[in-house]
Amino acid sequence: MADAAALPGLEHLNGLVQSVTTPEFAGVTFHEVLCKTALNHVPGASAMPFDWTVNPYRGCSHACVYCLDPSTMILMADGRSKALRDIAVGDQVTGTRREGSYRRYAAATVSAKWSTRKRAHRVLLADGTELIASADHRFLTERGWKYVRPAPSGSPQRPFLTTNNKLLGFGMGSMTTGLLESDAYRTGYLSGMIRGDGMMLRRAYPRSNGRGTYMAHRFRLALADPEALDRSRRYLAACGVTTNRRVFAEATAGRRAMDAIFTSRATDYEAITSIVTWPESPAPEWSRGFLAGVFDAEGSCSRGILRISNKDPQIIAAIQSSLVAFGFDFATEPVRPNGVTSIYLRGGLPARRRFFELVQPAITRKLDLLGVAVKSDAPLRIVSIEDLGETVDMIDITTSTGDFIANGVVSHNCFARGTHEYLELDAGRDFDSQVIVKINVAEVLEKELRRGSWAQPPVMLGTNTDPYQRAEGRYKLMPGIVSALTESGTPFSILTKGTLMRRDLPLLRDAAQSVRVSLAMSIAVFDDELQHLVEPGTPTATARLDTVRAATEAGFRVTVFLMPIIPHLTDSIAAIDDALSRIKAAGATRVVYGALHLRPGAKQWFMQWLGQQHPELVSSYLGLYPGASAQAPKAYRAWLAKRVRPLLRVHGLDGRAEDDHPRGNPVAGLAARSDARASGIVTTSRGRAAASAAAEAPRLF
Numbered sequence: 001m002a003d004a005a006a007l008p009g010l011e012h013l014n015g016l017v018q019s020v021t022t023p024e025f026a027g028v029t030f031h032e033v034l035c036k037t038a039l040n041h042v043p044g045a046s047a048m049p050f051d052w053t054v055n056p057y058r059g060c061s062h063a064c065v066y067c068l069d070p071s072t073m074i075l076m077a078d079g080r081s082k083a084l085r086d087i088a089v090g091d092q093v094t095g096t097r098r099e100g101s102y103r104r105y106a107a108a109t110v111s112a113k114w115s116t117r118k119r120a121h122r123v124l125l126a127d128g129t130e131l132i133a134s135a136d137h138r139f140l141t142e143r144g145w146k147y148v149r150p151a152p153s154g155s156p157q158r159p160f161l162t163t164n165n166k167l168l169g170f171g172m173g174s175m176t177t178g179l180l181e182s183d184a185y186r187t188g189y190l191s192g193m194i195r196g197d198g199m200m201l202r203r204a205y206p207r208s209n210g211r212g213t214y215m216a217h218r219f220r221l222a223l224a225d226p227e228a229l230d231r232s233r234r235y236l237a238a239c240g241v242t243t244n245r246r247v248f249a250e251a252t253a254g255r256r257a258m259d260a261i262f263t264s265r266a267t268d269y270e271a272i273t274s275i276v277t278w279p280e281s282p283a284p285e286w287s288r289g290f291l292a293g294v295f296d297a298e299g300s301c302s303r304g305i306l307r308i309s310n311k312d313p314q315i316i317a318a319i320q321s322s323l324v325a326f327g328f329d330f331a332t333e334p335v336r337p338n339g340v341t342s343i344y345l346r347g348g349l350p351a352r353r354r355f356f357e358l359v360q361p362a363i364t365r366k367l368d369l370l371g372v373a374v375k376s377d378a379p380l381r382i383v384s385i386e387d388l389g390e391t392v393d394m395i396d397i398t399t400s401t402g403d404f405i406a407n408g409v410v411s412h413n414c415f416a417r418g419t420h421e422y423l424e425l426d427a428g429r430d431f432d433s434q435v436i437v438k439i440n441v442a443e444v445l446e447k448e449l450r451r452g453s454w455a456q457p458p459v460m461l462g463t464n465t466d467p468y469q470r471a472e473g474r475y476k477l478m479p480g481i482v483s484a485l486t487e488s489g490t491p492f493s494i495l496t497k498g499t500l501m502r503r504d505l506p507l508l509r510d511a512a513q514s515v516r517v518s519l520a521m522s523i524a525v526f527d528d529e530l531q532h533l534v535e536p537g538t539p540t541a542t543a544r545l546d547t548v549r550a551a552t553e554a555g556f557r558v559t560v561f562l563m564p565i566i567p568h569l570t571d572s573i574a575a576i577d578d579a580l581s582r583i584k585a586a587g588a589t590r591v592v593y594g595a596l597h598l599r600p601g602a603k604q605w606f607m608q609w610l611g612q613q614h615p616e617l618v619s620s621y622l623g624l625y626p627g628a629s630a631q632a633p634k635a636y637r638a639w640l641a642k643r644v645r646p647l648l649r650v651h652g653l654d655g656r657a658e659d660d661h662p663r664g665n666p667v668a669g670l671a672a673r674s675d676a677r678a679s680g681i682v683t684t685s686r687g688r689a690a691a692s693a694a695a696e697a698p699r700l701f
Contacts, residue, residue: 079367192293
């Protein structure tokens with residue numbers, strides 16, 4: 001198959017199965033091929049300290065369109081909401097999953113988080129829900145997934161939103177998010193909770209000596225849900241009431257355990273009495289808190305119906321007036337024979353979600369949405385789509401279900417068109433937009449590793465293209481590769497800048513019980529603003545450090561590649577000290593550092609960028625990288641080493657420069673020929689020449 005837009009040398013792709021452009025990766029073409037070999041032998045002339053690599057991809061899909069405003073509210077798996085800016089890798093959010101003919105809400109794990117600046121568009125829905133997104137973001141409509149705006153001129157057509165579309169979900173209306181706990185809210189919550197489920201007793205008792213009576217004051221609140229009990233106790237403490245806590249009832253086969261908070265002090269009793277006094281004119285914040293408290297005490301949400309029940313007519317009236325104040329539609333059921341009256345909310349899931357977002361009850365189990373079918377009666381028709389005419393900070397996340405709930409509507413992970421992935425990689429757009437995927441790489445590798453001639457030398461993944469680039473989220477090739485290497489007894493190393501490695505940590509930990517497994521994370525820029533500019537297609541330093549921390553907690557000794565250090569931008573003592581401090585705090589044990597390389601192609605792009613962003617540095621860079629020079633001069637590298645080495649010692653980190661080792665010697669964090677040398681097995685002439693002088697590489701696990 002000929003392809004004029006293919007990577008150079010790949011106009012005719014042998015073994016091509018199909019070329020795929022998918023909505024998940026706008027602007028990226030995947031050429032799915034059946035490879036004949038999986039193991040790549042490193043040429044003898046190479047300075048690389050390893051002999052074998054496996055590259056499941058050629059090209060890189062790390063770049064992203066970064067889709068949503070940071071203040072967008074994301075529905076968590078526990079039914080609560082959190083601003084997108086506060087979401088972290090590893091969080092459990094709510095996504096969706098198809099089960100038969102239905103799409104249902106399901107728990108999803110965040111595996112990556114990305115951020116940059118993009119031109120903003122506002123999507124306004126009929127219920128008042130507002131979404132700020134990039135043109136390339138996708139939402140689920142009643143007619144399938146659609147982009148916010150049409151494809152740019154000259155690009156393949158794609159489905160996009162119009163005012164004829166309706167989004168799926170439940171929306172958020174025009175409700176204010178991020179509501180705080182005010183004094184009035186706390187008072188309202190305690191009123192609803194204590195009136196609904198508390199016990200208050202004031203009674204005269206005869207004294208044991210027979211001399212008159214004494215006045216006893218008793219307050220007790222006993223609950224099976226610790227969240228509501230803890231909140232009530234905290235709110236009472238904020239009002240000056242100190243309570244004690246004890247077990248109220250042990251768990252039985254048919255009943256959960258209950259704890260109670262209590263006090264017998266008269267002053268506390270009087271204070272609580274004052275707190276729960278009905279206000280003459282309830283403020284909106286009091287009503288919001290009251291609904292939360294009475295729902296925690298007397299409410300339920302099952303089979304899609306939210307109810308609050310009580311016998312006290314005054315409490316029922318307060319519930320009704322509070323619901324009316326916030327515009328909820330509800331119905332009051334007839335009084336039951338036992339005197340209980342129930343109020344239930346009308347409006348289905350949109351009304352229930354609005355209630356939960358507004359009043360913020362404490363008990364999580366009542367908020368559960370998982371397993372509910374994605375169908376909405378909410379008025380989520382698109383009213384308008386407006387280009388805001390400005391570039392703003394945006395964030396995107398990757399989840400295990402491929403989607404998440406943003407401001408109450410189903411939002412897809414936003415994979416992106418290519419941008420320059422210039423750091424240590426090819427510079428052209430083709431590298432990002434044309435990705436070769438060896439879809440059978442695991443099966444071929446398994447066969448190659450079974451050959452009698454295979455002597456289990458270490459294998460390196462990640463020095464050519466990143467095995468945990470974003471495309472791995474779609475193709476999931478790495479689990480098969482890891483399993484094949486492990487089962488054959490082959491030690492291996494992984495170098496990545498992708499947080500998707502976190503997904504496979506359990507598998508990698510199991511592998512490390514059988515073979516040597518080395519993990520390394522590449523982090524070049526620790527300043528978020530600078531990273532957005534020079535490395536827009538990769539996870540933030542914070543996200544990558546979180547992955548380092550997770551790998552450390554899984555038992556790995558992780559190496560961080562602090563590369564490249566960029567002259568005049570990231571080579572100050574303060575910048576290096578901050579980077580090493582954060583690396584150490586994440587649990588890494590080793591650091592490999594090196595100065596910026598400006599290879600052909602990358603150099604032209606970088607110099608153009610430098611002229612736009614830092615024109616004052618252009619003359620200095622022309623001196624550091626004259627003509628066709630790709631490497632920083634030896635004098636600069638020596639100066640950099642004198643700056644970095646003392647800071648490594650200060651932070652207690654083992655470390656070295658990338659060029660501190662003779663050709664062929666092992667580098668901490670990369671696969672080495674150490675096992676082969678130790679066992680007397682040498683696989684290449686270069687390995688034989690180095691065997692007598694080289695020492696065994698230190699274990700990373």
